[in-house]
Amino acid sequence: MRTRRYIAIFVLALVAATALVACGGTKKNDVPAGAIAIVGSEPITKADLNFVIAQAQAQYKQAKKTFPAVGSKSYQTVQDAIIAQLVRESAIRQQATKMGIKVSSAAVDSQLKQGIQQQFKGNQAKYEAYLKKQNITEEKVKESIRTRLIDQKVYEALVQNILISPSEMKDYYNAHKSSYEVGESRAVSNILVKTKAKAESIYQQLKAGANFAKLAKKYSTDTGSKTNGGKLGTIEKKSLVKPFANVLFGKLKTGTYSKPVQTAYGWHIIYPTGPIVKAHLKPLSEVSTTIDQTLLSTKKTDAVTSWVKKAEKYAADNTNYASGFAPTTTTSTSTVATTTTS
Numbered sequence: 001m002r003t004r005r006y007i008a009i010f011v012l013a014l015v016a017a018t019a020l021v022a023c024g025g026t027k028k029n030d031v032p033a034g035a036i037a038i039v040g041s042e043p044i045t046k047a048d049l050n051f052v053i054a055q056a057q058a059q060y061k062q063a064k065k066t067f068p069a070v071g072s073k074s075y076q077t078v079q080d081a082i083i084a085q086l087v088r089e090s091a092i093r094q095q096a097t098k099m100g101i102k103v104s105s106a107a108v109d110s111q112l113k114q115g116i117q118q119q120f121k122g123n124q125a126k127y128e129a130y131l132k133k134q135n136i137t138e139e140k141v142k143e144s145i146r147t148r149l150i151d152q153k154v155y156e157a158l159v160q161n162i163l164i165s166p167s168e169m170k171d172y173y174n175a176h177k178s179s180y181e182v183g184e185s186r187a188v189s190n191i192l193v194k195t196k197a198k199a200e201s202i203y204q205q206l207k208a209g210a211n212f213a214k215l216a217k218k219y220s221t222d223t224g225s226k227t228n229g230g231k232l233g234t235i236e237k238k239s240l241v242k243p244f245a246n247v248l249f250g251k252l253k254t255g256t257y258s259k260p261v262q263t264a265y266g267w268h269i270i271y272p273t274g275p276i277v278k279a280h281l282k283p284l285s286e287v288s289t290t291i292d293q294t295l296l297s298t299k300k301t302d303a304v305t306s307w308v309k310k311a312e313k314y315a316a317d318n319t320n321y322a323s324g325f326a327p328t329t330t331t332s333t334s335t336v337a338t339t340t341t342s
Contacts, residue, residue, distance in 0.1 A: 028320035036083065036325040039090040040318045044083075049325075052082045054135055080327035089147060091315035092308070096154050103149045111145045112138075158307055159300045164292050172291050173284045180282040184237045187274030188248055189230040191215060192222040192266050199260035199267035206257045212271055221266065230271065241265070248272060 028038070035043035056078060060067040068074035120126040131138065173180070189212060193199050202215055213229025220226035237245050241263045247270050252258055258270040284291075 028318060031320050031322045035322060037087060037319055037321045039087050039315055040094055042090050042094060044086050044090060048086055049079075049082060051140060052086070053079070056082070058134065076328060083321075083325060084327050087315050087319050088312060091311040091318075092154070093147070093150060095307070095311045095314060096150050099154065099157060101150055101153045101157065103146050103153065107149060108142050108145050111149065112142060115145075154307070155304060158303045162296060162299045162303060164295045164299070168295060169288060169291050170284065172295060173287065177281060180287050182236065182277075182280055182282060183239075184249065184279045185234050185277045186237075186248055186272055187234045188232050189213075189216065189271040189273055190222060190225060190232050191220045191230050191269040191271075193219055194221060194266050196260055196262070196267050199269060202269055203257065203260055206269065212257070212269075231273075234274070234277075244268060244270065249276060 029041060031038045032043050035045050036049050037044045057067045068078055116127045191202055202219055216226050216230030220230055225232050237249050243261055243263045247258050247261050252272055254272050254275055261268045261270055
């Protein structure tokens with residue numbers, strides 16, 4: 001259960017919407033009394049607008065910021081963004097219905113129950129007090145939950161059959177080979193201290209049979225590796241400072257300790273844990289999982305983006321506004337937050 005839902009987000013915030021102003025060429029339904037707009041056959045009421053504005057005002061107050069004055073250019077920008085998003089969400093709901101997407105009341109009630117359990121430990125009184133404090137009705141909470149569930153179902157329907165073919169993977173690999181080139185590298189551990197005297201002392205302890213990892217945890221000032229017993233992992237030669245690289249990629253054998261080595265960071269005891277690996281190109285088999293994830297992400301983004309654009313076009317072609325409510329400014333996707341328990 002999230003306490004804040006940004007009304008600007010559809011699924012994964014995959015596209016930036018502009019204000020959805022009506023355009024000509026399509027017959028639009030008349031706006032009914034009490035509504036600010038109608039999208040297809042679905043009206044957006046003044047109550048809908050006022051509710052989101054009230055939530056925006058609450059967010060400004062919580063952030064200790066002054067909400068724009070009614071009639072100001074800034075207020076108009078906020079209102080335009082809210083109206084545009086309400087229109088967009090209406091279009092998305094309608095297009096989802098055409099896809100056969102349905103969310104039952106039972107599913108909404110189940111999500112609400114889970115949310116109350118997670119956020120309020122099942123305490124109904126605390127939940128109701130929260131709603132009162134935030135000036136939210138349970139009806140609005142359920143609307144928000146329903147919208148989120150619709151978003152999820154639409155996303156799942158759009159991406160469920162997306163796959164990456166072997167040829168697509170190979171083409172991507174061939175076009176991005178430079179990304180998979182690995183320079184000369186070696187696995188290494190390291191103990192770093194501030195003085196040569198301390199480094200010499202640790203070196204003598206190692207020669208006497210002391211455990212490298214234990215000494216690293218006890219003495220090393222390298223906060224990135226000391227908790228792992230000094231392990232730095234496999235590092236490319238080109239990423240190391242020269243004195244360190246010269247020793248690690250010189251004659252130092254795997255499993256042996258270097259004498260103290262000074263760099264700009266201090267004094268090191270270098271302990272190679274693997275052989276020197278020559279520069280090479282990672283084979284496709286080694287990076288196929290990463291490529292698959294990259295291409296899947298791109299395809300999924302494209303699929304959702306395309307679908308949302310169709311919904312936005314439907315909104316632009318089928319929305320009629322009441323006088324004084326047609327957006328007058330072009331806006332990026334709204335970041336006005338409405339506090340809910342979804």
